[in-house]
């Protein structure tokens with residue numbers, strides 16, 4: 001059966017709660033104080049089975065002071081029932097609630113003129129005319145207007161029929177978004193533990209599901225799901241949902257927190273938005289202004305930075321603004337929100353989220369940022385994805401990072417990614433999407449860096465990958481780094497050799513003198529065999545002057561690079577031929593013993609060396625897996 005959520009809206013005392021009771025038999029005012037004062041303070045709930053559709057009602061308070069609570073219920077509704085009392089007609093909160101619904105993008109609605117029993121035909125016509133005037137040009141312009149009396153019951157059956165018609169025109173919630181439940185209540189139920197309620201705005205929640213409580217990113221498990229007071233296996237989008245949670249105390253949960261699948265949505269504190277100011281906002285919205293932002297079921301304070309000329313958005317105008325929240329929130333692309341003034345609280349306007357993870361912008365970047373936000377505010381998803389990837393620049397975006405920005409399910413991200421890749425504006429770097437432009441810049445930079453390294457240090461084999469990564473890829477994900485090197489290599493521009501990269505054409509042109517020095521150093525080590533000299537001794541044997549030690553080390557490095565010399569321990573180097581010979585003798589020795597063992601004494605004798613060399617050499621053989629240490633002897637493998 002189709003489910004829809006209908007929210008009430010309207011001025012205090014206009015009969016919203018009485019209307020819900022006349023329709024459903026349920027009193028949505030549940031707090032003792034509400035019953036005593038005869039007004040609604042916080043949102044209340046009821047439901048109505050209309051045969052082919054189930055309506056979940058969210059009843060909101062009309063009192064000016066409780067607009068904050070009204071907002072916790074008004075997000076995520078499919079249709080509004082704008083309630084106007086026949087004896088009072090349009091009043092301030094009629095307008096404010098109507099504005100809020102407009103700004104939140106509530107798709108459908110109907111208008112109910114209540115207290116029909118209190119007025120005559122003439123007055124009713126006046127109220128109808130004023131109502132039509134109010135909604136002219138809005139989403140409610142063509143909405144049905146029904147006059148009822150909750151006292152006598154007049155019009156209530158007709159209203160049910162109208163609700164059914166409205167429900168049939170409410171589109172099903174798209175299955176494209178990640179599951180999300182903004183929490184509007186939490187309490188402890190004896191014997192059950194923590195229970196939260198909210199309007200499931202997307203996806204499904206089933207018994208046993210693992211979820212994450214945001215913005216804390218705390219894991220919880222679903223221990224039971226109810227919809228309209230009945231236990232169900234799973235709740236689906238557009239249902240009022242109560243969830244019994246394991247792994248958390250109700251006291252740690254507040255209105256405004258969000259439940260989502262683990263690792264999908266992420267908290268943020270700075271977002272770029274487009275904001276529309278109400279025509280009757282008292283003044284323009286300006287940079288540095290402190291405002292209240294209502295998003296999902298939460299209210300959070302924020303500083304505004306207007307990204308338009310003169311840093312202001314005038315009443316009735318629209319513009320881009322960055323919101324810097326004083327606490328983390330959960331928001332994705334196209335989420336709607338309401339902005340109210342800090343004090344006194346009154347509704348200034350509303351807007352939609354464009355970039356949920358925005359950096360602070362420099363003034364000179366604003367024209368480019370506005371262009372990007374313009375793209376995000378339009379509906380083309382491939383272009384939106386490209387805009388997000390462009391904003392991430394050299395960092396690139398993973399699929400998870402895209403989900404946190406858009407709330408799109410994996411399948412949608414895959415389809416949209418393919419479309420974006422086909423545009424050739426973005427490329428896939430081992431699973432990370434990055435713009436071709438950013439990747440090309442990185443590639444060019446790497447070539448320039450490596451070339452510069454070869455110029456400044458012609459004797460070096462190449463540039464260390466680690467240095468390259470630290471200096472130039474600090475802002476890039478590792479996949480991007482790997483892709484840059486791999487692409488340059490496959491384009492024949494770069495060679496990767498273990499821990500270094502070098503240009504393919506780089507050869508170390510040695511002067512004759514250096515080549516001779518290299519050969520002399522090599523002979524010193526070859527001749528020393530298993531009793532190699534210290535560096536100082538090697539240099540003096542090879543005729544390296546004390547003032548040329550630095551140069552000598554570079555030449556020595558060539559011997560390491562070519563594999564002629566091997567570093568066995570700190571500054572103890574052996575010629576490769578001596579080590580190969582030793583390995584052969586050790587193996588021969590082992591083949592003569594049935595247990596394949598050799599102890600230190602036997603090893604010293606075999607190699608004809610002192611302990612000073614024996615221990616480092618044995619450790620080297622262990623590392624090379626020629627031997628394996630076993631107590632104080634070695635087993636030859």
Ligand SMILES: Nc1nc2c(ncn2[C@@H]2O[C@H](COP(=O)(O)OP(=O)(O)OP(=O)(O)O)[C@@H](O)[C@H]2O)c(=O)[nH]1
Pocket residue numbers: 010011012013014015016017018019038039040041060061062063114115116117118148149150151152
């Ligand atoms: N005569 C008459 N009285 C009504 C009708 N509907 C509501 N009332 C009365 O109007 C008063 C206010 O009704 P509520 O339903 O509490 O109004 P509300 O819009 O929910 O008020 P808040 O939630 O505080 O904004 C109550 O005393 C109701 O009995 C109606 O159709 N006819």
Ligand SMILES: [Mg+2]
Pocket residue numbers: 016017018039040059060061062
């Ligand atoms: Mg009420």
